[in-house]
Amino acid sequence: MxxxxxxxxxxxxxxxxxxxxxxxxxxxxxxxxxxxxxxxxxxxxxxxxxxxxxxxxxxxxxxxxxxxxxxxxxxxxxxxxxxxxxxxxxxxxxxxxxxxxxxxxxxxxxxxxxxxxxxxxxxxxxxxxxxxxxxxxxxxxxxxxPVSSGNxxxxxxxxxxxxxxxxxxxxxxxxxxxxxxxxxxxxxxxxxxxDLNSLAWSLGIATALALVGSALLAQAAATTVLKPVHRLGVAARRLGEGRLDTRLRVSGTDELADLSRTFNNAAEALEKRVADMAARDDSSRRFVADMSHELRTPLTAITAVTEVLEEELDSESGGIDPMIEPAVRLVVSETRRLNDLVENLMEVTRFDAGTARLVLDDVDVADQITACIDARAWLDAVELDADRGLHALLDPRRLDVILANLIGNALKHGGSPVRVSVREVGDEIVIAVSDHGPGIPEDVLPHVFDRFFKASASRPRSEGSGLGLSIAMANAHIHGGDITAANSPEGGAVFTLRLPRDTSGAGAEPQETGEPAESGAERARERGQGESGERGAGDGPEGEVR
Known part of the structure; x- marks a missing residue:
């Protein structure tokens, strides 16, 4: 292809x-x-x-x-x-x-x-x-x-x-x-x-010679005028292709030379501005990456403490004072939320830096969706319409992240039941996640995949990080696919994921061990998220827009 x-x-x-x-x-x-x-x-x-x-x-x-x-x-x-x-x-x-x-x-x-x-x-x-x-x-x-004085x-x-x-x-x-x-x-x-005919022929020949001479003169003048214009067009195309070091050679003091100087000044200013923006962007990415990395160390210790506190809360001995039990539960939930936010920020920085890579495996799409739903205890709330045996070469972990965010947002902000349908269209796998909720406002639809987007300023806080749907879109793009959001005529929102069946040319890394890659669903089980359904339910910007 x-x-x-x-x-x-x-x-x-x-x-x-x-x-x-x-x-x-x-x-x-x-x-x-x-x-x-x-x-x-x-x-x-x-x-x-x-x-x-x-x-x-x-x-x-x-x-x-x-x-x-x-x-x-x-x-x-x-x-x-x-x-x-x-x-x-x-x-x-x-x-x-x-x-x-x-x-x-x-x-x-x-x-x-x-x-x-x-x-x-x-x-x-x-x-x-x-x-x-x-x-x-x-x-x-x-x-x-008649004879007269005048005649x-x-x-x-x-x-x-x-x-x-x-x-x-x-x-x-x-x-x-x-x-x-x-x-x-x-x-x-x-x-x-x-004699007059000879004169006419001479004038006709002179006219023809003048016409030929004017054509030659026009050709020379056109070449003189159009060469700088052609060079300007080539330079503008190179500038549009991202070659910001493109410059024109300036000679003379006429209007074309002034135009070339203006172009060079504009290109120089654009190059400097883009360089400054790139430097600031790199600095921002490094700051987020460093901040996320630095937060992981104290978060590890805090998470260990909260896990102990949570065990105390769930123990029969009742080791926690009932007066401080709400505060302990708030600390546990907020620690999980902060942990998810740090992980999402690190994932975003990898996408921004272009270091994210696919680890591909031959995946049965229906089995992968079932595993994602089962790991988060959503089997009773989700209807799956998918045929077994529909395989695709995908990254299981990243597919699980996409599905968890789409299904989780539908469960939290839509109306049950949530329906997940899978079909094959040409060389693509199309996964549609639909709910029966109020849908998404039309003015919000273009922004649902934006980072930290909130449709209502009165709800600045949510359980999710506000990055889930943007991360899902980035994971779809790295597969060579796309996600679209729309409202169904029957009511509710529909998120449609399109992925190619073969993503081997999309920047994938071969597996070194030869074993199947660990899926996100398995990681969700290990982290104990199967019962709470915490991941995905509030991870996307959709949690902020309905």
Whole structure:
């Protein structure tokens, strides 16, 4: 059973490490993504603005130059034509105008003497024609504007950018002032478009490089930031595991260095406080152990005297004065109580010091419970529901201590009959001790196993030591088991003891003699406790809580 359990712990630890690494990677990824988004936004914005500014500058410069040249050609060459030119004159003038420095196509439209519309194109019959000019532009060119102080010309130059078969063009038109042909110009903007496309590709490549550079920069920044955070997390886990000497290396003067210094100061203060508490705890345990040990010597003598006095009380001769007989009986009972208290204190100190060990034996659980009940003369008050032959590898003496405290408390503070039931659940032995008393108050249930706990301040004194149930719980824990307290729906309290059937891995010591270990029930018989039922009846905190 040990190896699967250990493997499960290793798997759980591995899972915790994996979750930590995932969280660490997630934080790194978030930093890289944030850096990348910021860089991408900045690069795209800068590239977009640069492209838009360059596009407007290129197109505006080309457009202004072409329109200025076209307007000048219309004034100089088209304006020199007669009002009613011939076809040849229009064609020749259009060719001359197209030969300007801007190299655009020209279309001239006029009427001859007979009123026939004539067309003169610099590209010939199959070149630039009137159908290539948008209708809206033709309408604007032929619209006569009223002449006023703010408008000196009835006709103006109009232009428009169009897209034909994927190629951008600049189209413009105007009329000769004072009568003459109407001229249209067509200029291809394909060179400018290619330049702008090259610019867009360059800006896109620059944006991609900026994104890659930002990712690398973010990775470096994340590593710089997260390494101290990762070291802090590792140090915190080590501190949580009890390695109080864990410290962080402090370098720099930034916030992370200040955090590392704060962690080191907190760890140092915690280590000092834990060391002080451990020293005080060790001192307290030594004091209790030494005190208990020192008390045993005078208690031995006192116990011997009280035994003599008790024999005198029970003798037929009546050697004790009736006037002092109550005081003698009080001394005898209080001496027994003090003796039990010293033994319990010594047992508690052994548990606190971690020196308590199991002496295991193959125990028939039903026989052990019967022996415990018989040794304390509880056979008439306890009902046992247990099958014979249910064996477990336990420490008989410690099991007897547990049973004596649970059954004794039930008899004293519960209602008869007390029922003890035993059943096997998987690899566990489950022993339930139930009574028919008033039960335990709900606010007291969480504290019934506390040392010296008293539910009522008005009852500071009881016959027990107040340590019985806490010792019973410690004995259950050293077996690898547990005890729970609850109230039964039918009334009364129920204490449930769970013990593994095999406790060989719970810190047991082998028996050296090879003989069965002496049980607590046998020790109870030897001490004469079988008739009084003194042990267990008042040894647990339960004696203080009902």
């Amino acid at each position: 040990t190896e699967p359990h250990g493997g499960l712990r290793g798997w759980a630890a591995g899972r915790r490490g994996t979750v930590s690494r995932l969280r660490f990677t997630s934080l790194r990824l978030r930093l890289v993504v944030v850096f990348g988004l910021v860089a991408l936004t900045a690069a795209v914005s800068a590239s977009g603005i640069a492209y838009w500014l360059n596009r407007e500058a290129v197109l505006t410069r080309t457009q202004d130059a072409v329109l200025r040249d076209f307007q000048q050609e219309m004034q100089n060459r088209a304006g020199a034509l007669p009002v009613r030119p011939t076809q040849d004159e229009l064609q020749h003038t259009a060719g001359q105008m197209a030969g300007s420095s801007q190299r655009f196509s020209v279309l001239l439209v006029a009427q001859d003497a007979n009123g026939t519309t004539l067309y003169g194109s610099s590209d010939g019959l199959s070149g630039f024609s009137l159908e290539d000019v948008p209708a809206s532009l033709r309408t604007a060119v032929n619209r006569k504007q 000196a010309s009835p006709y103006h130059l109009y232009w428009q950018r169009v897209m034909e078969h994927g190629t951008p063009y600049l189209v413009a038109g105007t009329r000769v002032i004072g009568g003459g042909p109407t001229g249209y110009m067509l200029k291809s903007l394909e060179p400018e478009a290619k």
